[in-house]
Each structure stands twice: as C-alpha cells, then as structure tokens.
Amino acid sequence: GAGVSQSPRYKVAKRGQDVALRCDPISGHVSLFWYQQALGQGPEFLTYFQNEAQLDKSGLPSDRFFAERPEGSVSTLKIQRTQKEDSAVYLCASSLALGLTGGRGKTGELFFGEGSRLTVL
Amino acid sequence: AQSVAQPEDQVNVAEGNPLTVKCTYSVSGNPYLFWYVQYPNRGLQFLLKYITGDNLVKGSYGFEAEFNKSQTSFHLKKPSALVSDSALYFCAVRGRNDYKLSFGAGTTVTVRA
Numbered sequence: 738g739a740g741v742s743q744s745p746r747y748k749v750a751k752r753g754q755d756v757a758l759r760c761d762p763i764s765g766h767v768s769l770f771w772y773q774q775a776l777g778q779g780p781e782f783l784t785y786f787q788n789e790a791q792l793d794k795s796g797l798p799s800d801r802f803f804a805e806r807p808e809g810s811v812s813t814l815k816i817q818r819t820q821k822e823d824s825a826v827y828l829c830a831s832s833l834a835l836g837l838t839g840g841r842g843k844t845g846e847l848f849f850g851e852g853s854r855l856t857v858l
Numbered sequence: 859a860q861s862v863a864q865p866e867d868q869v870n871v872a873e874g875n876p877l878t879v880k881c882t883y884s885v886s887g888n889p890y891l892f893w894y895v896q897y898p899n900r901g902l903q904f905l906l907k908y909i910t911g912d913n914l915v916k917g918s919y920g921f922e923a924e925f926n927k928s929q930t931s932f933h934l935k936k937p938s939a940l941v942s943d944s945a946l947y948f949c950a951v952r953g954r955n956d957y958k959l960s961f962g963a964g965t966t967v968t969v970r971a
Contacts, residue, residue, distance in 0.1 A: 741901070768957065779862075779948055779961035780902070793958065828901060846892055847959060849901035 739763075741850035743829050749856045750819045758814045758853040762831030770847060771804055771814050772828040780828055786812060798823075819857045826852040860885040862949050862962035870968045877939040879965045881932045881949030891932040892950040892959065893923055902948060908932060919943070939969045 742761040750756050762769050767788055772780035773796075782796040788809035797804070801820075806812040816823055830847035861884045871877050883889060890909055894902040906917025913925045923934045932949060949962045 743901075770959075772961075777963075779963045782958050782960070785957055830902075846904045846907055847902075848904070849894075851899075851901040854899075 741829055741831055741848055743827075743850035743853050745853055746851065747854050747856075749858065751858055752820060753818050755815065755817045756819055756855060758816075758827050758829075758855070760812045760814070760829030760831075760850060762810065762812070762829070763848055766831035766833060766848070767809075768832040769806060769812050770830045770832075771812070772830065773798075774826040774828055774852070776825070783814070783827075816855070819855075821857050824855055824857045826854045828852045860889075860951050860953055860956070860958075860960045862951050862960055864947075864949055864962035864965045866965050867963075868966045868968065870970065871939050873941050873969050873971050874938050877934075877936040877943065877967065877969070879934040879947050879949075879967060881934065881962060882930050883932060883949070883951040884930065885951050885953050888954050890952045890954060891923075891925060892952075893917065893921070893932075893934050894948045894950060894961075896946040896948065896964070905934070905947075939967075941969050941971050943967060944969045 744759045769786040771783040773783050774780045784804045785793040786806045789806050801817045803815045830849045832847050833845045863882045865880055892907045893905040896902050905921050906915050908915045908925045916922045921936050925932050946964045946966050948964050950959045952959045
C-alpha cells in the first residue's frame with residue numbers, strides 16, 4: 738500500500754486479555770517504530786527496529802509488552818494480561834534507513850499509520 | 859536526554875490572521891526538528907523539517923517554521939490561518955546521531971470563521 742497500515746483501528750479488551758496489534762510499513766522502509774500516545778499527550782517512544790533487528794526496546798513499559806518484526810517487514814506489538822493503564826493509541830511509523838551513515842534516508846521523517854486505539858475495561 | 863516543550867496547550871485565532879505555535883527543544887549537539895499535525899482519529903502527518911542550512915523552513919499547506927539556535931526554538935507559523943488548519947500540532951526533535959524522535963505534548967489549534 739501507499740502508506741503505513743495498522744490493524745485493528747479499534748480494540749476493546751477486558752483486563753487480563755492478551756492483544757496483538759499489527760503494523761504494515763511502507764514497502765522498502767528499513768526502520769520501524771512503535772509509539773504510545775495517551776489521551777491528550779504526545780507520542781512516547783516504545784521500540785525501534787532496523788529490518789528484523791530490534792535495536793531499542795527501552796520504551797516498553799513492562800515485560801508484558803513484546804514487539805517483533807521477524808521478516809523485516811510487518812511488525813506486531815503484543816500486550817499480555819492487559820491493564821487499564823495500557824489504554825492508549827498505539828502508533829506505528831516507518832522510515833528509510835535511519836541511523837546509517839550518509840544518504841537522504843538518515844534525515845528522513847517518520848511516516849505514521851493511523852494508529853490502533855486500545856481500550857481496556 | 860532530548861526533550862521538547864510546547865508551552866501553549868491551545869491557540870485560538872480568527873481565520874485570515876497569522877498563526878504561531880511555539881516550540882523549544884533540548885538535545886545534545888545539533889538537532890533535527892520536525893512538525894507534525896494530527897486530525898481527530900488520524901495518525902500524525904508530516905508538515906516540515908529542519909535539517910541544516912536556511913533557518914526558515916517552508917512546508918506543506920503554507921506552513922513554515924523558523925529555527926533559532928540561540929533560543930533553541932522552532933516555532934511554527936502560517937501567515938493566514940484557515941478553519942481547516944484546526945488540529946493538534948506536535949513538535950519533535952532528534953539528535954543527529956540518534957534515531958529516536960521525541961515529541962512535545964502538543965498544541966491544539968482552533969481557527970474560528
């Protein structure tokens with residue numbers, strides 16, 4: 738597709754349920770990010786992939802959060818045993834090869850999907 | 859650590875008047891700076907970026923931003939606001955040797971007809 742695609746757009750989960758959020762980045766984009774956006778707040782960094790390698794997961798709030806990108810394309814963010822405080826919009830973004838020396842891609846902007854809004858009851 | 863401050867939660871202007879959304883940043887070294895806009899129930903859309911060179915950057919939909927290194931600011935401006943500019947605006951910063959983009963809390967812009 739032309740842009741970053743995320744699914745589901747809306748997810749309601751009961752506390753304690755596991756959820757999986759999918760991100761399909763722009764074709765050819767090496768870098769992929771997950772951000773969490775709480776209501777009325779700016780996006781907060783969760784994790785970063787370069788191809789299939791998860792180079793930074795320092796923003797994941799707890800060990801209940803897990804992200805993968807096994808083939809360097811589609812990524813899944815999984816939240817186990819959801820809690821009310823997990824309610825937020827989860828944004829996926831992709832970019833050309835950030836972090837590599839030289840080239841236009843190093844300075845490139847992030848292209849965001851429309852987000853997955855998670856509500857935990 | 860890098861951070862962004864957007865001192866105004868809300869900005870209200872009349873259509874046709876100039877619009878300014880303020881942003882200051884903190885980062886180690888020289889910054890890459892970005893503005894994004896978010897419409898209700900939508901993702902973030904890129905508006906413009908400062909990488910190097912001319913301090914005045916022009917972007918989409920008639921927006922521009924001015925980089926001021928001494929004041930560590932990157933204010934977003936539009937000479938004549940439209941009602942359709944009403945949205946949530948985010949400023950973001952990244953260090954030149956970093957990949958992580960840090961966002962401000964956002965400023966809600968309301969343009970009244």
